[in-house]
Amino acid sequence: MIQPRPRTIPEATVARLAVYLRVLTSLADGGRTTVSSGELASAAGVNPAGLRKDLSHLGSCGVRGVGYDVRALRERIARVLGAERSRACVLVGIGNLGAALADYAGFGSRGFHFVGLFDASPARVGQSIGGLTVQSMAELEATVTATDASIGVIATPADVAQQVCDRLTGAGVRSILNFAPVTLVAPAGVDVRPVDLSVELQVLAFLGQQRAVPAEEVTA
Amino acid sequence: MIQPRPRTIPEATVARLAVYLRVLTSLADGGRTTVSSGELASAAGVNPAGLRKDLSHLGSCGVRGVGYDVRALRERIARVLGAERSRACVLVGIGNLGAALADYAGFGSRGFHFVGLFDASPARVGQSIGGLTVQSMAELEATVTATDASIGVIATPADVAQQVCDRLTGAGVRSILNFAPVTLVAPAGVDVRPVDLSVELQVLAFLGQQRAVPAEEVTA
DNA sequence: AACTGTGAACTTCTTCACAGCC
DNA sequence: GGCTGTGAAGAAGTTCACAGTT
Numbered sequence: 001m002i003q004p005r006p007r008t009i010p011e012a013t014v015a016r017l018a019v020y021l022r023v024l025t026s027l028a029d030g031g032r033t034t035v036s037s038g039e040l041a042s043a044a045g046v047n048p049a050g051l052r053k054d055l056s057h058l059g060s061c062g063v064r065g066v067g068y069d070v071r072a073l074r075e076r077i078a079r080v081l082g083a084e085r086s087r088a089c090v091l092v093g094i095g096n097l098g099a100a101l102a103d104y105a106g107f108g109s110r111g112f113h114f115v116g117l118f119d120a121s122p123a124r125v126g127q128s129i130g131g132l133t134v135q136s137m138a139e140l141e142a143t144v145t146a147t148d149a150s151i152g153v154i155a156t157p158a159d160v161a162q163q164v165c166d167r168l169t170g171a172g173v174r175s176i177l178n179f180a181p182v183t184l185v186a187p188a189g190v191d192v193r194p195v196d197l198s199v200e201l202q203v204l205a206f207l208g209q210q211r212a213v214p215a216e217e218v219t220a
Numbered sequence: 221m222i223q224p225r226p227r228t229i230p231e232a233t234v235a236r237l238a239v240y241l242r243v244l245t246s247l248a249d250g251g252r253t254t255v256s257s258g259e260l261a262s263a264a265g266v267n268p269a270g271l272r273k274d275l276s277h278l279g280s281c282g283v284r285g286v287g288y289d290v291r292a293l294r295e296r297i298a299r300v301l302g303a304e305r306s307r308a309c310v311l312v313g314i315g316n317l318g319a320a321l322a323d324y325a326g327f328g329s330r331g332f333h334f335v336g337l338f339d340a341s342p343a344r345v346g347q348s349i350g351g352l353t354v355q356s357m358a359e360l361e362a363t364v365t366a367t368d369a370s371i372g373v374i375a376t377p378a379d380v381a382q383q384v385c386d387r388l389t390g391a392g393v394r395s396i397l398n399f400a401p402v403t404l405v406a407p408a409g410v411d412v413r414p415v416d417l418s419v420e421l422q423v424l425a426f427l428g429q430q431r432a433v434p435a436e437e438v439t440a
Numbered sequence: 441a442a443c444t445g446t447g448a449a450c451t452t453c454t455t456c457a458c459a460g461c462c
Numbered sequence: 463g464g465c466t467g468t469g470a471a472g473a474a475g476t477t478c479a480c481a482g483t484t
Contacts, residue, residue, distance in 0.1 A: 009430075011423065012475060018422040022401055036443065045403040045414070049446095049477060056445060064444045064483040081422055082429045089421075096320035101417070103316050106401055110418045111425070151425060175428040177421055181242055181326055183265040189431070193424045194265070197321070197415070198330045201309075201397055202238040202301055203231065204413045205332070205371060208395040209302045210229075211409070232453060256465065269455060269468095276467055284466045285462040444483080451476070461466080 009080070013054045017077050019044045020051070021110075024074040036067035083111035088149040090116040090173070092164050093156030094124050094134050097179060101155060102129045115147040116140070120160070144171035151175045158182040165192070229300070233274045237297050239264045240271070241330075244294040256287040303331030308369040310336040310393070312384050313376030314344050314354050317399060321375060323350045335367040336360070340380070364391035371395045378402040385412070 009017075023043045027035055037055075041048040055062065055073075058080050062068045078084050089112050091102055101107075102117050117134045119125060127134045135143065143149075152168040154161050154176060161180035168176060169190050176192045178184050184192050229237075243263045247255055257275075261268040275282065275293075278300050282288045298304050309332050311322055321327075322337050337354045339345060347354045355363065363369070372388040374381050374396060381400035388396060389410050396412045398404055404412050 009426075010475070011427070014426050015419055015423050018419040019403075019416070021422075022416075022418075023403070038443085043403060047477070049479090050475090052443095052445060053476085060445070062444050065442050066484070067443065081426055083422065087425055096316075096323050100316035100320045104417065106418045107421065110422060112418075112421055150428065151421070153421075174432070175424045177424055183239075183243070183263060191424060191427050191431070193420060193427075195415075195417070195420050196239070196242075197324065198242075198326045198332075199235055199238040200413060200415050201327065201332055201371070201373075202241075202303065202330060203235050204395045204397055204411060205307055206229075206234050206301055207231070207411050207413075208370065211411070212394070230453070258465085267455070269457090270453090272466060273454085273468075280467070282466055283462070284460070285464050287465065442484090444481105446481090447479095449476105449478075452474080454471105454473070456471075457469095459466105459468090462464090 009057045013057055014081070016044065016046060016051075016054050017058075017081060018110075019046075020054070021074060021077045021081065021083065024070055024077070025109075028070050028074060032070050034067045035070055035073075037062070040068070078111075081111070086111050086113050087151060088113065088115040088147050089151040089153055090114065090118065090140070090144055090147070090149045090168070091153045091155065092118045092137075092140070092168070093154060093180075094119040094127070094129065095155065095157075098155035099129055101153060101179075102132065112151070115149055116143040118143075120156075140167055141171040144168065144173060149173060151177070153177045153179070154184075155179045229277045233277055234301070236264065236266060236271070236274050237278075237301060238330075239266075240274070241294060241297045241301065241303065244290055244297070245329075248290050248294060252290050254287045255290055255293075257282070260288070298331070301331070306331050306333050307371060308333065308335040308367050309371040309373055310334065310338065310360070310364055310367075310369045310388070311373045311375065312338045312357075312360070312388070313374060313400075314339040314347070314349065315375065315377075318375035319349055321373060321399075322352065332371070335369055336363040338363075340376075360387055361391040364388065364393060369393060371397070373397045373399070374404075375399045 037048045037052045041051040061072055091114050094117055117132050118137055118140050119134050120137050124134050125136045152173040154164055156164055158180045161182050162184055165184045169186050174190055178192055178194045181196055186192050257268045257272045261271040281292055311334050314337055337352050338357055338360050339354050340357050344354050345356045372393040374384055376384055378400045381402050385404045389406050394410055398412055398414045401416055406412050
């Protein structure tokens with residue numbers, strides 16, 4: 001049992017590894033067997049040197065003068081990211097966004113599957129989405145326990161997100177992806193990752209206006 | 221016309237300013253008139269010193285010993301982010317995710333409004349979502365031109381995202397938010413911001429497993 | 441000849457510590 | 463006393479350049 005690498009991969013690298021995994025899967029499906037860092041970087045939208053540095057964190061398996069074996073590299077990244085075994089997730093809040101997430105094929109192919117969908121509205125409960133039936137909120141804890149789900153996705157309105165977070169963590173969920181536009185507090189040992197679609201749009205718009213008006217006055 | 225500040229705000233700061241804006245609006249709605257950096261930072265999930273540094277980029281308007289005026293600070297951030305005037309966006313791909321985005325109230329309250337929804341499926345065209353009627357793809361360029369939309373949101377399947385991107389940029393769109401799991405290439409002067417929901421989940425899951433198994437072997 | 445792997449320089453971001461002001 | 467604004471220190475991430483390998 002040797003320790004092959006100092007087991008710390010920078011978070012920025014992890015995010016890009018997920019992108020490389022997607023690109024490599026696409027390349028493999030297209031029949032490609034080898035790929036160079038330049039091609040892969042271009043397809044992933046990153047710098048080639050940065051890509052090689054990213055891969056070096058997992059004790060890289062490229063061949064100098066040739067490139068990377070597509071399938072071997074994909075397997076290696078999938079193993080590091082833990083995308084080999086599919087992980088159980090529960091989703092709370094089956095509004096428009098929640099329904100979209102429940103039905104999103106991308107999760108299934110990337111190592112995640114939903115084992116429970118929950119909504120507070122009686123009108124939603126009983127509906128079938130993506131092969132699952134929406135359950136009432138009363139069943140949340142029991143389902144989390146029974147399925148041993150470790151990941152929770154919150155797509156509820158902002159005003160109930162914190163109490164949903166409390167119930168999820170209370171039931172044993174250790175990681176939460178939060179789409180509600182509110183900052184959640186969770187016990188130590190629980191990761192909360194916020195995804196705010198409005199923030200993405202605002203950053204995009206700001207960069208655009210900064211480019212368009214490089215030296216404009218802001219004082220009224 | 222003096223130049224009050226070197227007009228370069230770090231991108232990381234811009235993203236947080238959008239969060240502060242959200243929190244300040246919530247505070248103002250709750251009747252709060254002043255707030256300290258500590259409180260605001262806690263509500264936004266960031267470090268207080270970092271928040272003050274962020275605000276210093278816009279020639280801060282806090283009062284030492286007291287804090288920040290909630291309404292004044294909100295106005296100031298909104299002006300810098302350009303969130304005062306509402307910007308026209310078009311949305312292409314009205315599947316589950318697209319429909320969710322079209323109906324998402326969060327955009328309207330943050331300085332964005334959709335002026336066009338487009339889908340390739342005849343079954344979708346003519347449907348009404350969030351006050352707009354879904355148009356056919358043939359009408360894309362004409363609508364972008366007529367409305368002078370500068371922001372495009374792509375929520376199509378991956379295999380058509382690039383050609384949608386080409387058409388949007390060809391019609392004059394300068395900023396693109398891309399939800400399709402594919403890397404887009406766009407002409408110089410056009411910003412593309414990818415949002416990959418699977419990547420977010422994968423990063424979250426990795427951090428969780430890294431915490432759970434700090435020194436596990438990866439070699440098979 | 442081609443391409444990987446990586447130390448080193450560089451840039452960006454974060455955190456600290458404290459002076460300055462109310 | 464309490465809180466802001468900011469220079470300085472530190473950490474993290476990115477890019478470069480080139481040695482090393484096939």
